[in-house]
Amino acid sequence: METAIRLILDREALARRVAELGAQLSRDYRGLEPVFVGILKGAFIFLADLVRALEFPVEVDFVRAASYGAGTESAGVIRLTKDVELPLAGRHLLLVEDIVDAGYTLDFLRRHLNALGPASLKICCLIDKRERRRVEVPLDYVGFVVPGGFLVGYGLDCGEKLRTLPEVYAVDMGGESCTP
Numbered sequence: 001m002e003t004a005i006r007l008i009l010d011r012e013a014l015a016r017r018v019a020e021l022g023a024q025l026s027r028d029y030r031g032l033e034p035v036f037v038g039i040l041k042g043a044f045i046f047l048a049d050l051v052r053a054l055e056f057p058v059e060v061d062f063v064r065a066a067s068y069g070a071g072t073e074s075a076g077v078i079r080l081t082k083d084v085e086l087p088l089a090g091r092h093l094l095l096v097e098d099i100v101d102a103g104y105t106l107d108f109l110r111r112h113l114n115a116l117g118p119a120s121l122k123i124c125c126l127i128d129k130r131e132r133r134r135v136e137v138p139l140d141y142v143g144f145v146v147p148g149g150f151l152v153g154y155g156l157d158c159g160e161k162l163r164t165l166p167e168v169y170a171v172d173m174g175g176e177s178c179t180p
């Protein structure tokens with residue numbers, strides 16, 4: 001089956017929204033010396049652009065969680081496959097995610113990071129597939145809300161493919177999974 005992709009967010013739309021989020025975060029976190037915690041792998045491009053849109057430097061760390069395997073549906077079972085490395089107790093944390101679907105990943109990581117005793121913990125995601133939510137997660141900063149579909153590009157992958165596209169596309173796999 002041929003894989004068809006359709007443009008959803010072009011470079012200009014992404015750049016404009018990231019600049020807006022950067023300005024908002026610069027206001028909200030000024031003087032707080034926050035740590036931005038990116039969720040690997042998907043958030044690496046969004047995080048890279050976001051920190052460069054800030055008016056001051058921040059510290060950066062990463063976690064990695066796995067749920068999907070090669071499929072496009074969350075199993076709801078999340079594993080931590082890489083933990084943070086900075087001491088985060090008493091720090092102001094911003095968890096940076098690429099896309100929120102059912103919400104299982106962020107629910108898990110929020111609990112995990114809260115157990116480290118941060119001064120605050122907020123969440124910033126590029127894309128919110130709000131209608132697909134199964135577990136309530138407070139999203140403090142949202143780039144775009146989309147109804148659903150499976151998206152690739154700008155860090156988002158389909159079985160490790162299409163992650164490095166500079167724009168975001170919806171992929172129609174004709175019922176097939178993202179197996180590489």
Ligand code: IMP
Nearest residue numbers: 042074100101102103104105150151156
């Ligand atoms: P959740 O746990 O169901 O909210 O799924 C969130 C995780 O699944 C994200 O960290 C993404 O890596 C991945 N994911 C969810 N939807 C998409 C998508 O449309 N494209 C690529 N990855 C996705």
Ligand code: MG
Nearest residue numbers: 040041042098
């Ligand atoms: Mg991810």
